[in-house]
Amino acid sequence: AQSVSQHNHHVILSEAASLELGCNYSYGGTVNLFWYVQYPGQHLQLLLKYFSGDPLVKGIKGFEAEFIKSKFSFNLRKPSVQWSDTAEYFCAVIAPGNTGKLIFGQGTTLQVKP
C-alpha cells in the first residue's frame, strides 16, 4: 500500500539543538511533498513544499527540507530549535497519479526544553 512513514514519533530537544525529522514515502514516479506543523491547539500550517527543481527547499521559521529521490525521502531540518518550535510535525505526499489525495504520515511530536 502507498504510505508515508515518519521515523520518530516523539522527539525531545534542548533549545539551540539541531533538528532532523525523517520522512519516507512509498510512491514511485512524480510526487509533491509537504511538511505541515500543528502548534498546540491550532490548525495545520504549511511549513514548506517541494514540487520540482532544487531538492533543498526552504520554508518558514528557518526550516528546510531535502528531497532525495533515490531514497524516497524528504527530511525536515532546522539548525537551531527554539522553545516555540514545540509542535507536531506532519510529512505529507501527493502522488498526482493518485487523483491528488494528500497522504499524511503519523506525525512527530517535537518537545523543545527551554
Next chain:
Amino acid sequence: NAGVTQTPKFQVLKTGQSMTLQCAQDMNHNSMYWYRQDPGMGLRLIYYSASEGTTDKGEVPNGYNVSRLNKREFSLRLESAAPSQTSVYFCASSYGVIYEQYFGPGTRLTVT
C-alpha cells in the same frame, strides 16, 4: 481574508444523532477536503471535492456524507453518529488537487 472557516468549534452528540459540519473558504480555491485526526494516526481523508459539482471518497468515508454546496462551501454530514466518530475534523482547501492545502481551525466532536 478569513481563509478556511469551520463551524461549530465543539460538539457533543449522543449515539444515533445526526449533525452537519460546515466549512467555507474565501480564497477562490477549486478543491476542498474533509479530514479526521485521531491520536497516532495523522490525518485521514474522509471525502474531497476536486472541483465544484464533484465529490469523491477518501480513505475513511463510511458513516459520512458530503455536499459541495457551491465553490465556497463544503459540508460534512454524520447521519447517525457513533462513538468511533469521536475525533477532530478538519476542512481544507486548495487551488487544485496537486497543490498545497490550507486548513481550517477544526471541529472537536465527541459522540457519547
